[in-house]
Amino acid sequence: MTSRGTKYWNSGSIPLIAPEILGNIIAEVADLGIVISSEGHVLSVLVNPLYDSFKSFERFENRDIRTILTTESIPKFESRLAAFLREDENVKPVELNHASATGRWEFPIRYSFHSIGPDGAILMLGRDLRPVAEMQQQLVQAQIALEQDYETQREHDTRFRVLMENTTDAMVFVSAHSGLITEANHIAANLLESNRDSLVGRHFADSFAVRKAGDLVADMTTQAIAETDTPVTATLRKSGVDLLMTPTLFRAAGERVLLCRIAPKDEAAVRPDDLSANLRGLYKSSTDAIVFTTDDGTIMSANDGFLNLIDIAHDISVRGNNLANYLQRGTVDVKVMAENAARNGKMRFYATRVAGDYGSPRAVDISVSQIMAGKTPLLAYVIRENTGSDTAREATGATAEDTMQSVKELVGQATLRDIVAETTNVVEKMCIETAVALTMNNRVAAAEMLGLSRQSLYVKLRKFNLLSRDGTAGE
16 A cells, blocks of 8 residues: 555545445455455355355355365465465465365355454455356367367378379469469479479469460460360470370369369370380270279270270270170170189180170180279270180190090091090080189089080089089089
């Protein structure tokens, strides 16, 4: 209190205040007022009328204040009370938590200590800290949410950069408004005859021989809005190489952005060791038919060689159909090849016939391999029209040569009729064994492959004593 303030209070200009009026003033000034003795015994409780939640404190009069404090608040109260009783000059307010005996509610309150009479009574003026605690909790939650957003953004940024650097295409992000490059991968930087660090932030048209910088970006924006597959052609300023740019327009954070996929116009610019480009060229230009299907035979893609083989104009007509629709034995052929490829990873040779809706059947040799597209197994078929001689030799192999040698040895020892009958039996047995082996002992499929009924196949299996052979046609 300043000397001027002391004179003012001592001047007698402030009249004495009645106890009930003083209590009302204290209740209005503070959120909660508690009068205690020097031992901590509650003498009176003054509650601000605006705080109905503090009304329950009134029933704690004539009790020890320690009974309504939480366990961790009792030592703080005793320490601050002892300092106040010692008349320490710097007794700071203390934050105490009140709790009921059942612990159903808890109030954080900041108290200041004041002497109010010669009898040693102490007035504790309390300020409710719940709004502050709620605000602090909101700030903590906001900080946690902000950190989570930052972490998510960093994760997405990392994924984006890994994707950009591992894609085989040259990709550039260009602002449709300013024409500046906002992001590019190293493949695009190499095509644009620059490095990535100097490319980002530079005007996209600066790398090309154009009259106006805005014309190129405007052309790409128009092309992207039209949603056509026709790329925009531009010539590099330094080397004069023509590049094809396929733009995609999208909006991010209120700004329109162009995603440009860049490729050289001259195919000779592609590296000779680019395996993907070489395989695409082989797929398009191969005289052999190449078909990719799912494991159940559904066609995913087919090259021109296959379309020529079945006399179909466009691959849209076959995509989604089953390969069995174009094979002589239908699902039997597909099932045999798919099962062998699934078991061994590939099937080197399979002879059948292929026909479209209008053409006549053609004899073909098929090789099939199982490949993995991620975790999905696919089947790749290579189909070649055969002339007959090589196919027969591959199919029969050493067995056919042994059979012909045996036939020659019978000449002079048996009649022609017996020789023909014996040869027929040998060829028939060899065909049955081959069909059963190809179908992995699936007798229904083997019968369809041989053009026999199932009963006829069983008869011939018994005739040649093949029913008891393990791994061939055994029961």
